[in-house]
Amino acid sequence: MSHSIQLQIIAAIAVITLIGLAVWAYRSAQKAHVKGYDLGYDDAKRGHELRIADHQHEIEHLQLKAANQRAAHQLERDAIIQDADARIAIFARRAAACTEADLNTLTAAANQLALANTTYKSMHAEDPARFAHQMQLQLINLAERMRVALDQPNDAQQPPADDILTFAANVSPNGKSWLVYGPDRCGKTSNASAIADALGLTAVLDDWQPGYRVPTSKTLVLTTATPPFPEFVRRVLSFDQAMSLVASKKGVAA
Template sequence: MQNITAIQLMAAALVIVNLGWPWIALRMVRNARATGYDEGHQIAREAAAERIALLNADIGELHLTRQQELTRHQLERDEIIQDADRRIAEYARRSNPFNEWDLGTLADVASTLDLAASTFAGLQARDKARIALQQIGLASRMHERLKDALEANARTQQLPELEAAA
C-alpha cells in the first residue's frame, strides 16, 4: 500500500505543480515586464539627461560665439564710423577752398568800400554812397560766414588729430 500512497503523493504533487506552474510563470512574466519597463525608463531618462547636457553645452558654445560675433561687429561698425568721420572731415576741408588770406582780403574790401562810401558822401553822390554802404553790409556778412566756415574747418581738422592721439 505504500507504493500506491507514494504514487498518489507523486500524482498529487504533479497536479499541484501543473496547476501552480502557470500562476508562478504569470507572476514571473509580470515581474520581468515591470522590471523591463523600469530599466527601459531609466535608460531613456539617462539618455535624455545626456542629450540635455550636450544641448546645454551647444547652447553655451553658441552663446559665446554670438558674443564674439557681436563684439567683432561692433568693432567693425566703429571702424566704419571712424572712417566715415575721416572722410567727412576731408570732404569738408576740400569743400571750402578759402583760407585765412581770403578772409583778410574780404576785410580789406569792406574797409575800401567804407572809404568809398565816405568819399561818395563827401562828393554828394548819395546813390553811390548808398550802394557802397549796401556792399559793405554784404561784404561784412560774407566775411562772417567765411570766418565761421574756417573755424568749423579748423575744428574738423583738430578732430582727426585728437583721435590719432587717443
C-alpha cells in the first residue's frame, strides 16, 4: 500500500472520529439542556407553591382578624343596646317621655323608609337604598324598645313576689332576657331548661356575674351573685321564685 493511501485512510479515520465526537457533544448538550429545564421547572414550581402557602396563611390570618373584629363589634353593639334600653325605660317611667303616639310615629317613619328603600332600588341608587334600609331597621328596633318601655310600670323598684311571678307567667316567648339568682349548687343549672321553657326563652347563660356582658334577648341568665341587678329591669327571679313559676306552668299544662 502506498504512502498516499495510508495517509488517506488515516485522514478518513480522523474525520469519522471528529464527526463522532461532534455528535456525542451535541447529544450531551441536549441532555444537559433538558435536565436544566427540568430543574428550573421544579424550582419554579416549589417557589410557586411556597407563595401560595404564604398567601393562604395571610388569608387565614385576615379571616381570623375579621372574625375577632365582628365579635368585638357584637359585644359593643349589645352593650349599647342594653344601655339604650335602660335609658328609654327610665325616661318612660319618670317623665312619660314616650307615648303610644310616639310609637305610632316611629312605626310610620319606618314604613316610609321601607318605601324609600324600594323606590331607590328601582332607580338603581344603591347607596341611598342601603342607607334607607339601615335607618328603617334602627327605627324598628327603637320602636320595639319603646314598646317594652311603655309596658313597664311606673315603679322602678322590683315588684312584690306575687306581681313578678304574674308578670313572668305572661311574658312573650323569646322576649327580653331574664336573670335567676341563687347560691351555688342550689339547682339552677340542673333546672335551667325547665326555667327557660317557663319563661319562653331558648338560650341559657350560666355563671354570669355583674359587670359581664348582658345578652339582650332570648336568654336565661344564671348567677350566684346577690341583688340588686341594675342590668335587668324587673326581669329578676330568685331560684325559689323560678321553681314556683315552673310548677305553676306545669299545673296549667296538666
